Amino acid sequence: xxxxMAIVQDKDSNKVSSQLAKAQVQATRFNSAGSFLRSxxxxxxxGIEDERVxxxxxxxxxxxxxxxxxxxxxxxxxxxxxxxxxxPIEVEVGGGTVFVLxxxxxxHF
Amino acid sequence: xxxxMAIVQDKDSNKVSSQLAKAQVQATRFNSAGSFLRSxxxxxxxGIEDERVxxxxxxxxxxxxxxxxxxxxxxxxxxxxxxxxxxPIEVEVGGGTVFVLxxxxxxHF
Amino acid sequence: xxxxMAIVQDKDSNKVSSQLAKAQVQATRFNSAGSFLRSxxxxxxxGIEDERVxxxxxxxxxxxxxxxxxxxxxxxxxxxxxxxxxxPIEVEVGGGTVFVLxxxxxxHF
Ligand code: NI
Ligand code: NI
Ligand code: NI
Numbered sequence: 001x002x003x004x005m006a007i008v009q010d011k012d013s014n015k016v017s018s019q020l021a022k023a024q025v026q027a028t029r030f031n032s033a034g035s036f037l038r039s040x041x042x043x044x045x046x047g048i049e050d051e052r053v054x055x056x057x058x059x060x061x062x063x064x065x066x067x068x069x070x071x072x073x074x075x076x077x078x079x080x081x082x083x084x085x086x087x088p089i090e091v092e093v094g095g096g097t098v099f100v101l102x103x104x105x106x107x108h109f
Numbered sequence: 110x111x112x113x114m115a116i117v118q119d120k121d122s123n124k125v126s127s128q129l130a131k132a133q134v135q136a137t138r139f140n141s142a143g144s145f146l147r148s149x150x151x152x153x154x155x156g157i158e159d160e161r162v163x164x165x166x167x168x169x170x171x172x173x174x175x176x177x178x179x180x181x182x183x184x185x186x187x188x189x190x191x192x193x194x195x196x197p198i199e200v201e202v203g204g205g206t207v208f209v210l211x212x213x214x215x216x217h218f
Numbered sequence: 219x220x221x222x223m224a225i226v227q228d229k230d231s232n233k234v235s236s237q238l239a240k241a242q243v244q245a246t247r248f249n250s251a252g253s254f255l256r257s258x259x260x261x262x263x264x265g266i267e268d269e270r271v272x273x274x275x276x277x278x279x280x281x282x283x284x285x286x287x288x289x290x291x292x293x294x295x296x297x298x299x300x301x302x303x304x305x306p307i308e309v310e311v312g313g314g315t316v317f318v319l320x321x322x323x324x325x326h327f
Pocket of ligand 1: 109170174
């Protein structure tokens with residue numbers, strides 16, 4: 001038995017939840033935040049049999065992998081004055097961090 | 110020294126807190142949620158001497174054990190039309206999950 | 219690699235965050251609460267190389283150490299009737315608890 005602690009971006013958390021549910025993996029969700037930018041993220045705590053650790057990490061990886069996205073930056077007064085328009089830019093979103101911890105014992109009642 | 114992570118239903122969390130306090134066991138509480146039904150629950154994080162692990166698990170067990178309860182389901186329009194009344198049904202509430210993790214070291218300042 | 223779980227008072231949490239950031243230490247923050255007085259605190263979860271464990275604990279220690287502070291207790295009706303004034307008293311604030319846990323593996327994607 002291992003404990004997996006996984007931190008993913010809020011925008012990926014529902015996908016992570018539903019993919020874990022589809023694989024019948026019980027998880028506990030916590031609202032959390034990064035300490036640098038204080039932006040919200042979601043932490044999942046999962047107790048799982050040793051044989052399924054890699055499978056669970058791969059589920060989280062697929063549901064939260066970092067990828068490029070086009071995003072239109074919000075207009076501000078300067079740019080309106082300047083050009084009157086805003087162009088989509090490519091940004092990187094997603095990504096996650098996973099820790100696997102040993103467990104001494106587990107009880108469900 | 111061990112770390113106990115215990116997830117219990119919100120309705121049992123105050124009883125768990127007060128029983129831990131009565132036993133002089135320090136705990137940290139987190140609002141959390143199940144990932145299937147997204148229903149709220151409470152996670153307790155407890156650092157405890159090896160000799161007291163079983164005692165703490167038993168406290169949490171007694172305060173959150175699953176049990177049967179009678180509950181009156183909420184009326185909906187169909188059932189009002191149908192029978193004009195709602196009967197109590199037996200449901201299972203409570204239950205918890207406990208993980209015991211090894212700790213390398215501990216510091217209090 | 220180790221996992222550090224650190225619980226500090228809310229009033230020290232921004233200092234802890236910024237000192238960790240200054241040392242380039244990634245951390246995840248959680249709102250939490252003590253189970254005795256239910257007062258809010260903040261829990262930091264940090265994955266860190268073995269060689270930096272002591273450094274990180276010392277950062278948290280310096281940013282949250284318990285110290286004496288003078289505080290003016292809030293006036294209540296009795297004391298107004300009684301003396302008409304309120305005197306600063308010395309109270310202890312701060313302090314933290316740190317757990318260091320072993321990690322089997324770590325992944326970032
Ligand atoms: Ni039982
Ligand atoms: Ni000190
Ligand atoms: Ni990848």
